[in-house]
Amino acid sequence: MEEPALARQDEKQRIRRKLQEKAVELAAMNRWEEALETNQQILGLGEDVDTFNRLGKALMELGRYSDAHDAYQQALRITPTNSIARKNVARLDALLARGFESGQVHLKPRQQVDMRMFITETGRTAITTLVDVPRSPAVDALVTGEKMTFRVEGRNVYVIDADGTVVGRLEPKLGQRLAELINGGNRYLAAIAQSDPRSVRLLIRETYQDPAQRNRISFPGKLGEAAAYVSSLRYEEYEDLLDDEEHTDEIDVVDEEYLTTDEEEEIGLEEIEQDMGDDDDGIEE
Structure with missing residues (x-):
């Protein structure tokens, strides 16, 4: 009875790893919409601090500062000492305190370079x-x-x-x-x-x-x-x-x-x- 359960768990971990690899590759190519979707898929398999950090990064790159702030806060909920999340929350706090929401900082879309x-x-x-x-x-x-x-x-x-x-x-x-x-x-x-x-x-x-x-x-x-x-x-x-x-x-x-x-x-x-x-x-x- 235990073997099928272990097999399912192994398969879940395999899928999770492949999605994590894909998320990093998409970020490396500045394909942020796809990276956002992939990280959301990973969260559907279970929450973890790294995925919330990647999600926050993708949202920030897309100019969705409030949503990015929420994602990094979720990372801190899991690991309050996480330096990546803390750094980006502080950065986003400064932007949001000035009243900048989506599209208000950049009038034109950001151009990303590989x-x-x-x-x-x-x-x-x-x-x-x-x-x-x-x-x-x-x-x-x-x-x-x-x-x-x-x-x-x-x-x-x-x-x-x-x-x-x-x-x-x-x-x-x-x-x-x-x-x-x-x-x-x-x-x-x-x-x-x-x-x-x-x-x-x-x-x-x-x-x-x-x-x-x-x-x-x-x-x-x-x-x-x-x-x-x-x-x-x-x-x-x-x-x-x-x-x-x-x-x-x-x-x-x-x-x-x-x-x-x-x-x-x-x-x-x-x-x-x-x-x-x-x-x-x-x-x-």
């Missing part, structure tokens, strides 16, 4: 921390993978969201370099790597090199850390994804704290400064 596009050869991809980041609801609502555009003004390169709001500026040396390259015909893709109350980090990839710029590397220096950083983002905020030992052996989950350390090597400013040395005389004040 972060795997930033895993490329050295010299074409960089990660950097923005300067002059304003305190604003638009910045508070930034999410990983959100596409940004550049606006060049003289030597400065401003980072712009889908609504045309400035969310920061590239630091001066990098900004000057990219301003020259963009004006010379190069094109770049940019997406938010990380956003929190302390800083906003941006991933940049060269998508087109103008023939006139063929002898200039966009991002000189050692940039291998940018690719490693992107790889870690695949499981951002999911370090407690599965409690099952057998399954966690199959997935290389990166600890959340990796994303907030200073170990990643950002673009080599000495290399940029050296490379720009020959061009300084030709730059207008």
